[in-house]
Amino acid sequence: MQLAAALALLALVALPAQAQQPAPAAPAASAPGTSVTVQGRRDNETEERRHSVVGLTVIGRDELDAHGDISVLDVLARVAGVDIDGDMPRLRGLGGGYTQVLLNGEPAPPGFSMDMLAPADIERIEVIKGPTAEFGGVAGTINIILRRAPRLKQTELRQSIAYRAVAPQGSTSVSHGDRVDALGFHLPITLFTWANGQQVTNERYSLDAAGVSSLRHTEQQDRWLGSGLQFAPRLDWTLGERDTLHWQLMWQAHRSRNAGERETVPLAGPPPTTLQSAYRSRGEWELARSQWQWVHKAVSGARLELKLALQQSLSTGQSRSVGQGASGVLTVAHASAHRQEGRQWSQGGRLRVPAGEHRTWSGGWDAEQRELDEQRDLVENGVPQRTGSLGVPFAGSTQRGVVFVQHEWAPSPRWSLSTALRGEQWGFQTAGPPGVERHRYAALLPVLHLRHALDDAGREVLRASVSVSQRAPDIGLLLPRYSLDGTYPREETNTPITPDTAGNPALAPERARGIELAWERSAPGGGVLSAGFFLREVQGLIRRRIALEVVSDAPVPRWVSRPVNLGRAHSSGLEFEWRHRVPEAARPGAAPGVGQAGRAGTTWRSALSLYRSRVEQIDDPDARLEGQPPWRLTLGAERQWAAGHGAGATLLHTPGFSTQQSDRQRLWRSTQTRLDASVSWRQAGVGQWRLAVVNALAPVQRSRSAVSDFDGFDASAATQRDGVAQWTASFVTRF
Secondary structure (H helix, E strand, O other): OHHHHHHHHHHHHOOOOOOOOOOOOOHHHOOHHHHHHHHHHHHHHHHHHHHOOOOEEEEOHHHHHHHOOOOHHHHHHOOOOEEEEOOEEEEOOEOOOOEEEEEOOEEOOOOOOHHHOOHHHEEEEEEEOOOEOOOEOOOEEEEEEEOOOOOOOEEEEEEEEEEEEOEEEEEEEEEEEEEEOOEEEEEEEEEEEEEEEEEEEEEEEEEOOOOOEEEEEEEEEEEEEEEEEEEOOEEEEEEOOOEEEEEEEEEEEEEEEEEEEEEEEEEEOOOOOOOEEEEEEEEEEEEEEEEEEEEEEOOOOOEEEEEEEEEEEEEEEEEEEEEEOHHHOEEEEEEEEEEEEEEEEEEEEEEEEEOOOOEEEEEEEEEEEEEEEEEEEEEEOOEEEOOOOEOOOEEEEEEEEEEEEEEEEEEEOOEEEEEEEEEEEEEEEEEEOOEEEEEEEEEEEEEEEEEEEOOOOOOEEEEEEEEEEEEOOOHHHOOOOEEOOOOOOOOOOOOOOOOEEEOOOOOOOEEEEEEEEEEEEEEHHHEEEEEEEEEEEEEEEEEEEEEEEOOOOOOOOEEEEEEEEEEEEEEEEEEEEEEEEEEHHHOOOOOOOOOOOOOOEEEEEEEEEEEEEEEOOOOOOOOOOOOOOOEEEEEEEEEEEEOOEEEEEEEEEEOOEEEEEEOOEEEEEOOEEEEEEEEEEEEOOOEEEEEEEEOOOOOOEEEEEEEEEEOOEEEEEEEEEOOOOEEEEEEEEEO
């Protein structure tokens, strides 16, 4: 029913314009230079995709302005081949670190939230579908490039107000850019608030080795409130005819206030110690990142780039929770605090040298070091705890070094070949209970890309790639500290369905071998038709395993989930994309002149991804890679009646599926259908207005998990989360 309603809305958006639509602007009101510039940028992005030897999608400033999104995740949700899982994008249906997210070409910092990055601060987004010599990436790379200094003086004001749950939320963004002689600058500042909440219903069943069964029903409500500030200035200096120097600062800070209540009703078996509980927490997070880049262009056509980045982040938080048993008896009172400080520096360079008319050599290096210091404190019933990871400082550091060399050969306008060798060295060290751990790994990763144009204009191309790539585990997976599940008090043994978590310092990087094949045909106006196939073999697959352990942070044994290198996995898929634009002038009865500037008309979009994966060490037809659905469908339509007047809708549908996580553990996720819609209009002399809804259908999210014969322990859990729609009104003006 929801899917039918969504399809009906898509059709309604694309209906032909009626008589009451805004009249097209008179020719005198249109600046020819402006339309040429806009069209030129659109052509550049289309041409960049067409001539790239690797699958590439570029979302430029025009596309970002056209939809007026307030979250970069809403922008990426419309891109073919990109899935949004929670607050992170994924390519090839693969999450968990397989999709690399970069900020200005550098790895995004730990704790960075894309949902809090305003599209107004972004110059362009590059979606690279597959590993490359420069960036690596098992599934691909999403590179977010922040705004640059404009060519002409411009001041922009963006305001939005939204409601999702609990309370209204909003943002205000002001930016000013200009050029003074050889100096260009862009000064954006954004203030934002957020408010969200959810209601979760859960039923847990367990049967232990002694034959004692338990069934518990839990109702939980959570509320998350917060506010933040983002400042991302950029300076560009032109140092003579061939040298430029760029500086970019990224400073983001926010505060959060969260609260929740939980009530547990025992339906069978022994009652839990705590029947009702409540928590309150607050936290602060701050990130400062400074990047320098120097670019030199030689007379011979060679290009040298040197870059340096420094970064520091700090996260602190405090929380209090109380629990009550039967007759309101106080069972537990917790006060906890945490502090996590991160430091990072990176340095790199790129050199590109033409070697004759058809060949180019390029190479580069990257060096990076990250350090993390953390401490968590707990006061339980008035007594400070100092066991294991509580009250004891933890420290970790990772080092990464990359060197690559690449040869590009274009013997004719129709053929392009790129061969490269990428060397990676990765190491880490952790310090804290149970001791100091050090590991180091190195790998040579070859990459080959081939492009063949089937026509002289390059509108129909074939691409093929063969690559070896590597995924190093995040530092959070390496620290051997425990994080106890709050569902069960420390004094009770939890179940395999609600395990504690801990890192594994013995983790080794995953290595993937991949093949990519793609056919693509482009059409005037940004239309495209493409089909692609990919195949991955992952060695040293990282997967979580659950076991009963003696935990230093609890007086009783607890079930603990740890990441391990499980074995080998295979993943393959087919991806289809179709985008077609119908200018208004092509429709019978269209007003004369409408569509001549390339504005009015309807754009249809659709994408279908089919995925298959298999983990060799698990004998089950549903032994797929974690979180990868069997297929995903995207349908979209946008209609522009005139400059600044339009409407659009996007439907995303993912079927429910099961994942055999291990030999004895199974997960299931329900079908998800998301519908986003918007309408915008321009008020002459004032600005542009936009109304939008995200997740309009707000479907209920259901999931299940089950374990069987875990050392004689059987357990299952069914969870239901209410869906929430977000309504947004926004306004943009430039002067």
